[in-house]
Amino acid sequence: MLGPSAVVVLAVFVVLAAPPVVVAQPADIEQGQRLYESLCGSCHGPQGNGGRGANLAQPRLRRASDDQALFNIIRRGIRGTEMPGSPLTPIQVSSIAAYVKTLGRVAPEDIPGDGRRGAAVYAGLDCARCHTVRGRGGIVGPDLDDIGARRSAAHLREALLDPEVSVPTGFLLLRVVTRDGRVLSGVRVNEDGFSIQFRDLTGRLHSFWKTELDTLEQQWQRSPMGSYAGRLTTEQTDDLVAYLVSLKGAR
């Protein structure tokens, strides 16, 4: 009789032996694109340009150096992160992987700056007042710890020069006037029909019932970060972008 342990061994064998083949048939890629757009795009961006998840529009993926690794990540997720595994069939996973590979058919980005000098620019501008790198800094702006894995150099350059063109999804600046006359500004944390929670620009959390507010002004596509166009030399901008691109997270 096949004992329980033999069944487990067999099951493990089946998982390991699942077809990792990334078949680049056009039909597969189309199916992969459809699946990608419905399942992956909200975090990785509709064109794979990143956001909450990694930027996939680059020739070399840091965590998926080969087809097998890419297949495994889509299938099983990345332990300890927000990247989930999927209940998809191996063929569906392969088709997503095939599509993701097409996203990477771009030339490597030219990054002219010097990251070490860029770190000094970052410090000089006191970016850490609002942004966190390696656990240090403010939390009003997006965490930059792994921004280099999530965003391209071109995107980061644009964000520096014209911040309000690329405000992150879900980022909402608020201006609030309470019924007792206090004026507050901050970034929304959560909201429902009756209450709102936000952080002011020091990072302090506020929670109000809407009945306590006279004014609740939503400032979509607004950023508290001013443009750095004209405030930095071209070289400084290049250096800062190079520094940001180098931030790949601790792991």
Added chain:
Amino acid sequence: MPWLVVLVLVVAVVPVTAQVPYERILDAASEPEHWLTYSGTYGAQRYSTLDQISRDNVERLQPAWVYQARSTQKFEVSPLVVDGVMYITEAPSDATALDLRTGRPIWSYRRSLPQGIVTCCGQVNRGVALLDDQVFLGTVDAHLVALDARTGRVRWDVEVADYTQGYAVTVAPLALRDKIIVGIAGGEYGIRGFLDAYDPTTGERLWRFWTVPGPGEPGHDTWSGDSWERGGAPTWVTGAYDPELDLLYWGTGNPGPDFIGEVRRGDNLYSESLIALDPDTGELVWYFQFLPHDIHDYDSTQVPVLLDAELGGTPRKLVLFPNRNGFYYVLDRVTGEFLVGTPFARQTWALGLDDTGRPIENAETIPSVDGALVYPDDDGAANWYSPTYSPQTNLIYQNVREKGGIYYLADATYEPGKIYMGASRRVVAGEDPRGFLRALNPLTGDLVWELPVHSPPWAGLMSTAGGLVFSGTMEGDFFAADARTGDVLWRFQTGGAVYANPITYLSEGRQFIAIAAGSALFTFALPE
């Protein structure tokens, strides 16, 4: 107002940094409006000096807000509360920060888990620890994760042990001055147990105390052959700390395999013990083994309750320990000396305790091929859920399970990550298991009053200066009893079994009570 003006104002403000320094936890009793560590204070009495909600008005207590967890696993969390935020965990290994005022989430950390995780009794989690500006979470894939308390972002993530070997972390970590103490689960999988300390800043492991001594270490000779390698003795319930003595107290679980003693002859140190460690080094200062060579799976993983009191005319530093095995123990917490041991529940496994506290075992209850009946069953007379001690009434309160089991010896072959227990359990035909909330004299264990609560409960307790004890039932009732008499003064049907410990805190000056039940976390307050 343009935002630029706001920015200019901001520069003058000092950014918020350390939220919960060690000194605040040390002095947690002085800020009862918060709940800073698993048992409320390091002394682990789970007693609050808040008294707005009292015997006189508790009948008007009503729900304030409810948070629905995603998981339908048992919701065993003991929340922490500080500075307007409640920090909870959700099964299997997620953490969420809630706005205290509205119950609305501020952030959630959702952990992707690998396949093949084994936990004997559900993929559960009992809560986080807070220290400075970080939240510490143990995971069922046996990692310890530090999160930014403001955002839930991962600061570091380290492996405690290999989950494929049956290790898991379900315990709420305990934050000390410069260490995060973490215990391990897996006593049903032939693990070798330990207690760990980690650097809060880097995640580096500072020490490990093996609860099963290796070759050459004292106590190793209490294991026959190589049985120590699979000796169990897990540490899956949060302990207590005495800052004056600088001693860390932690209970240890069953030896492995749970029900077969023959393959691990000897006392099996330090299973089924209370251990007192030097938190700086992890060195053993003393131990007391409640149950040498356990063959009933009576993990001594309960919350040790610290009490200073006069015993026999002498002021003593005591530790109180209502044990899963059905005996109530009082030890000297300076030396580990056995002082009191008396049954607080129906038990048949021991004929009594000798003068040193060592049990005289009843051989008829040893698991056998033909089946042996024993009280309590392996769920115990008590379990991981917390007792409470009220200085106001000078009583210790314990939820008690009275339920027998018949144990049939079975084979147990060790394979990594597989169940390694050695018996099957059958229920006692025609038995109606019973549950009680019992109030005991803390110095003798004598029963003062009891309240029947229908099924054997899995809820922890909390007492307050309002003269109340809060508890829950398997039938979904959450209730407040008069701490002096056990009279039920208020109850609320939550619609789900209570597998959690209550806490209390102030929000905007009002006292709240919080409890997890079913898949939801409930908060209650008096009408405004």
